[in-house]
Amino acid sequence: MTNDRPVDGDVTYPSISELTGLSPEEIDARWRAFEWHLLPPTPLPPMMQTALDETLTLRVGRGEQPPTLRIWQWSGPCVVIGRFQSVKNEVNEDVLRENGFDLVRRISGGGAMFIQPNNAITYSIYAPEELVKGLSFPESYAFFDGWVIDALRELGVEARYQGLNDITSTGGKIGGAAQARRGGAVLHHTTMSYQIDSQLMTQILRIGKEKLSDKAVQSADKRVGPLRQQTELDRDVIIHHLIGHFRARFGLVDDALSNAELAEGEEAVRTKFGTPEWIYTLP
């Protein structure tokens, strides 16, 4: 699987192995060198989700939390902008508020995510930097999401990794990844689209002509290829399969968010993620 060179029309794309510069055996060995814990979906507000990402990354860096895979359950709709995005360039804030969406800024770079809870599949991986030691940033992106590509292909979705951080397929872009590093640990998180309300998305997100300039598409909503368009499977079934694939291949110990972690997350919302200074740091 990791050696597959995905084909789309008359173009053949590099395999995950080629994108990382590692053999499939080396990739699996790196993952298996750690005991991975699973934090299963628990509904949490968007701001808490992004705060927890920083909290858990720091904890992994300090050795207080084992390397972890966390599957998110969004409790409400939101737009999550990247660390370096400017609010007014990315969202029509009045439309966003009118529709009851939260506006959240995450610690990792990358683009804006339009989230409606049961339309997205989001996960975070918190890993010691050692996992991707010696890999360039681009190689590390393909490394972190290679297992997802393989798991989706097992479900019959013609998924591939493309560019720096896109999970895409013959049917369009499925999702994207972003990464932040701090305290000797890496946060790598990815959101995939299960379904998408493209009309509302194009009202809330500002997607300019420049952003579409090097893609052979006519409009923003044709760039995306939500999973529901590519498989009959329910969102829960897909999530279950992703977890099962990771578990079978690398191992997973079932875990849960502790009260201390939740408290740290709430404090981070209060002092950082919920503050205008953070959200509008690039206005």
Added chain:
Amino acid sequence: MHGEYKLPGGKLVIVDFAVADDTLRDVVVSGDFFLYPEEALEPIRAALEGIPTTLSEADVAARVRDAIAPDVELIGATPEGIAIAVARALAA
């Protein structure tokens, strides 16, 4: 003034600024690129603050490049791309 540039195969970089006395003021550099460490954005922004509007694109790129320390990684955007965004903002 507002200028955008997307590196083919890369990410969007946006520069916003006002012009006063033929220099760039209140510069904001933003976009969907990645940058490690995150603190490295401020030196990049500061490199554009106060530059003359008449500076060549190559010189703007050089100023940005000089503001990126050796251990900093800018991914999906380049100093040249940022200079193009500035040029587009000035031309608009």
